[in-house]
Amino acid sequence: MSITKTATGSERPRHRLLIVAAMNSAVAAACLLPMPLSAAPPSAERVSDDTAIRPFSVSIPDAALADLRRRIAATRWPTRELVADDTQGVRLATMQKLADYWANQYDWRKAEANLNRYPQFVTRIDGVDIHFIHVRSKHANALPVIITHGWPGSIIEQLKIIDRLTNPTAHGGTPADAFDVIIPSLPGYGFSGKPTELGWDPQRVARAWATLMDRLEYKSYVAQGGDWGDAVNEQMALQKPKGLLSIHTNMPGTLPDTISAALAGGPQPTGLTADEDYAWKQLDFFYKNRVGYATEMGARPQTLYGLDDSPIALAAWMIDHDPESQKLIDRVFGGASEGLTRDDILDNISLYWLTGTGLSSGRLFWESKLAFFAPKGVTLPVAVSAFPDEIYTAPESWSRKAFPNLIFYKRHDKGGHFAAWEQPQALVEDMREAFRPLRESR
Structure with a gap:
């Protein structure tokens, strides 16, 4: 593992970029990156109470939406790629289709109304406002x-x-399958605050997150996530906060040392099963062809000014994050539905744009010193869902070695990096089955 020095002189593992997948008052009309407004501004007394939980709703100013459309229309387009595929990056035709729909047909207000259907709150934890x-x-x-999202x-x-x-009774389940759901925005993402100090x-x-669950007065709970959500949940499992029973992950850290060594330039792995070979080939492709975004955000996130200045730059950067992303985008903007719609994709990109978190979300890559796909020594009960179009499809054999207390494993025949988004029913059924035995122990 090679080591590089940061500007402060501390050592940071370069190979930690095994990380990421895909792997963050009213505003004047001239404001280019407005922040959302809460439904009812909290009183000064409540703001001073650092443990207060304040109601929140989303309301983006019209001026910000007009500015978004203006910036899309003013895009200075590059020349067309010189190949007939996406090996040079996100194709010009794809981005122009996306831009046309985004500027002329897409309606953020529908996404805003959908978000505001759900109770939302903000609470300050360790100096940062956490939206959930x-x-x-x-x-x-x-x-x-x-449940924790990723990038x-x-x-x-x-x-x-x-x-x-x-x-659950409206979706094929029973009352015994019910969950209370808490979905926070990571610091530097979405409607959460942007950290003003290092260390996040x-x-x-x-x-x-453990503080949040305690503040909500939950005595026992489980955690779910993929991408950064997996990284956070595996750390929660290592920290073992009081009340955490188990974690479920759709992008687990399971790589054997031989695979990690091969990705770092060591000997090619041998003796792999069919599932292991499939995962190895996915990883080999990713590190040879698609890890560049993670390398840049892990090393120089502040350089990415374009993410907060150009909506098209932000969109291209976001959709070029994993091996299947461009194919999915091409199909969706070509008129097909592959679990996601055009509005799904633009709801997410627009959220990053309207909150001005394109650059700040990248700082989590810089902060993390974890080898993202490597086992961490988790001994709590773990459940794994493996999807074929993820950055890599974790084999059951690797999962059992990585998690000695593996309580559930299921390999699916469709779905990718955004499991909850692309295959929501499949993921929910996995969660119900995985956590069902734990309910009796509460």
Whole structure:
């Protein structure tokens, strides 16, 4: 593992970029990156109470939406790629289709109304305002679950699973399958605050999430996530806060040392099963062809000024994050539906743009010193859902070695990086089955 020095002189593992997948008062009309407004501004007394939980709703000014459309229309387009595929990056035709729809047909107000269907709150934890959705089930003894998004995701990823989890009888389940759902926005993402000091790595986020669950007075709960959500949840499992029963992940850290060594330039792995070979080939492709975004955000996130200055630059950066992303985008903007719609994609990108978190979300890559896909020594009960179009499809064999207390594993035949977004029913059914035995121990 090669080591590089930061500007402060501390050592940071370069190979930690095994990380990421895909792997953050009213505003004047001239304001280019408005922040959302709360439904009812909290009183000074409540603001001074650092443990206060304040109601929140989303209301983006019209001027910000007009500015977004103006910037899209003013895009200075590059020349067309010189190849007939996406090997040079996100294709010009794809981005021009996206831009046309975004500027002329897309309606952010529908996304805003959808977000405001759910109870939202803000509370200050460790000096940062944390935004979260909190939906309680109508069913008694619902199991609380804190669900964490990743990059380039947001709380938009999980909206499709909220009712399935909290209202299971309307979605093929029973009252005994009910969850209370808590979905926070990571610091520097979405409607959460942007940290003004160093140190907000996955370990610190994990501690903040434990504080949030304690503040909500949950005595026992489970956690779910992929991408950064997995990194945070695995750290929670290592920290073992009081009340955490188990974690479920759709992008687990399971790489054997031989695979990690091969990705770093060591000997090619041998003796792999069919599932292991499939995962190895996915990882080999990713590190040879698609890890550049993570390398840049992990090393120089502040350089990415374009993410907060150009909506098209932001959109291209976000959709070029994993091996299947461009194919999915091409299909969706070509008129097909692959679990996601054009509005799904633009709801998420617009959230980053309207909150001005394109650059700030990248700082989590810089802060993290974790080898993202490597096992961390988690001994709590773990459940794994593996999807074929993820950055890599974790084999059951690797999962059992990485998690000695693996309580559930299921390999799916469709779905990708955004499991809750693309295959919400499949993910919810996995969560119900995985956590069902734990309900009896509460």
